[in-house]
Amino acid sequence: MAQTLYTDDGSSNKFDRIVADLAESGLSICDDFVSPLLVSSIAQEARELWEAGEFRHARVGRGASLQLRPDVRNDRIHWLDPENPTAVELPYFLDLETLRQYINRHFYLGLFEYEGHFALYPPGASYDTHYDRFIGAMERVVTCILYLNHDWQAEDGGALEIYPGHEPSELPLPMQILPKGGRLVTFISEQFPHAVLPAGRDRLSLTGWFRIRP
Incomplete structure (x- = not known):
């Protein structure tokens, strides 16, 4: 049976905490990674983009194999430009840059850039089991998911469900993680x-994802 895990950030340095979690298990759950005010501001920006028709149906695959597969995933996405963030996005991207430097300092991964998008799942939408690192493409190394949902409750559903991979893990897998606003989930993509x-x-x-050079 899947278990639900909650992790409190407490008073420790959030970047140290995330790096320690990644070293121990490959997965980190950091509540209140950003302030409630910033969560609300970013969410408002995303909803304004949604209302302006700036979201598109997400696709699966990459390159020539990219295709629309609503039977696999039926969320809508809007890609962001980390090189030119809006004033609302900037504080989060600055935190991500600090996190990238912390991860590189501890693991020597050579992470050099971030790519990311807003993802909106309407009621009933889902995404089947998948890995974030594509077969034959090694660029995506670390996944970072910031949730932007106000007052999310267990009965709302929509959990991120993490399953055992190819390597043994001491984590209680499968595990369900609720998409509570301000919560950052970070894990090794492969x-x-x-x-x-x-x-x-x-x-x-x-x-989004921290990437290495192709």
């Missing part, structure tokens, strides 16, 4: 297959 379960209300996140 280590954990995962899925997004259907929710009873709109589910919003800022999902």
Whole structure:
């Protein structure tokens, strides 16, 4: 049976905490990674983009194999430009840059850039089990998901479900992680297959990856 894990950030340095979690298990759950005010501001920006028609149906695959597969995933996404963030996005991207430097300092991964998008799952939408690192493409190394949902409750559904991968893990897998606003989930992209379960209300996140050079 899947278990639900909650992790409190407490008073420790959030970047040290995330790096320690990644070293121990490959997965980190950091609540209140950003302030409630910033969560609300970013979520508002995403909803304004949604209302302006700036989101598109997400696709699966890459390159020539990219295709629309609503039977696999049926969320909507809007890609961001980390090189030119809006004033609202800037504080989060600055935190991500600090996190990238911390991870590189501890693991020597050579992470050099971030790519990310808003993801909105309307009620009932989901994403089947998948890895974030594509077969034959090694660029995506670390996944970072910031949730932007106000007052999310267990009965709302929409959990991120993490499954055992190819390597043994001491984590209580499978594990369900609720998309609570301000929560940052960070994990090694090739280590954990995962899925997004259907929710009873709109589910919003800022999902992205630290990458290495091809």
